[in-house]
Amino acid sequence: MTPKPPGTPGSPQPDPAHGRWSDLERPPLNAAALRKALVRPGGLWTAFDVVEVTGxxxxxxxxxxxxxxxxxxxxxxxxxxxxxxxxxxxxxSSPARSGLFFSVFLEPDVPTERWGWLPLLAGVATATALSRAAGVDTALKWPNDLLVQVGDEERKAGGILAERAGDGVVVGIGLNVTLHADELPVPEAGSLLLAGAAAVDRDPLLRAVLRSLEQWYEDWRGAGGDPGASRLQEAYAAGCATLGRTVRAVLPGDREIIGEAVAVDGDGRLVLATKEGVQQPVGAGDIVHLRAAG
Structure with a gap:
């Protein structure tokens, strides 16, 4: 995958057909104001760049x-x-300026076996921020989806991807903000707009998510990555829509486990109670798909 050449951070160059303000419903992010609000001495965020387009x-x-x-x-x-x-x-993929698409680089000084909690932490932080800043209840589908309610349907409006890079982890968050129904990549997708968000201005939403992420990360890191002591495990379970449902975990080699999702354990794995009476934990790296059973 070859990314498109990015624009100059914070200074995108408009073209006659697609100027920065060609879609007044979707103004560009104010990179300078966001940088000033987020990058401060003693804070987590050390650099803040915005590019017009990239892979x-x-x-x-x-x-x-x-x-x-x-x-x-x-x-x-x-x-x-x-x-x-x-x-x-x-x-x-989504139309330009229709959502929040960003990544952060973290180097947690906690045992590496606890780094698997980072995508779950990002989910909790994002859901917490959206509840406050957009007035939208956001549920978490284990391990990395953000769900909103559109009418009587639960739809995916965002996702999280964490991957090792150098001595740390890059955590990416993608969130549909102002997508209309005819712009959705698939019918079962959603957006904050379709979920009736009280606010869809991306600047305050991004500030809220990054500040929430900073708070949850610092608490988790301060607890040595312990999901119990930092209350991360409790918060994730409280917001996880997967728990209490019967699901089908599809594993490599066309293997599968069907059971009720009863817990998220201390390693961030989903625990399934099967009809045979076995409690089977599955990790995010072990599954191909997690779907509702039946």
Whole structure:
């Protein structure tokens, strides 16, 4: 996957046909104001860049991290992604300036076996922020989906992808904000707009998500990555729509486990209670798909 050449951070160049303000419903992010609000002495965020278009912010930031050109707290935002990625390299694309597409680089000084909690932490932080800033209840589908209610349907409005890069982890978040029904990539997708959000201004939404992510990350890191002591495990379980449902976990080799999702354990794995009376934990890296059974 070859990313498109990014624009100059914070200074995108408009063209006659697609100027920065060609869609007044979707103004560009105010990079300078966001940088001033988020990058401060003693805070987590150390750099904040916005590009007009790229293939994937995760790919770009991971390349920087592996080259030693990114320090912890670097944030990369794209107004448009042409090759956004989810788990197992599934694609994620949306119209320009219709959502929030960004990645952050973290170097948690906690045992590496607890780094698997980072995508779950990002989910909790994002859901918490959207509840406050957009007035939208956002549920979490294990392991990395963000769900909103559109009418009487539960739909995916966002996703999270975490991947190792250098001595740390790049965590990417993609969120549909102002997509209309005829712009959805698939009928079962959703957006904050379709969910009746009280606010869809991306600047305050991005600030809220990054501040929430900073708070949850610092609490988790301060607890040595312990999901119990940091209350992360409790918060994730409270917001996880997967728990209490009977699901089908499809594993490599066409194997599958069917059971009721009863818990998220201390390693961030989903625990399924099967009809045979066995409690079987499955990790995010072990599954191909997780679907409702029946």
């Amino acid at each position: 994937s912010t995760n790919t770009d930031l991971a390349e920087r991290a592996r080259a030693g050109d990114a320090e912890e707290g670097a944030v990369l935002v794209a107004e448009e992604q042409s090759a956004g990625r989810g788990r197992l390299d599934r694609t994620w």
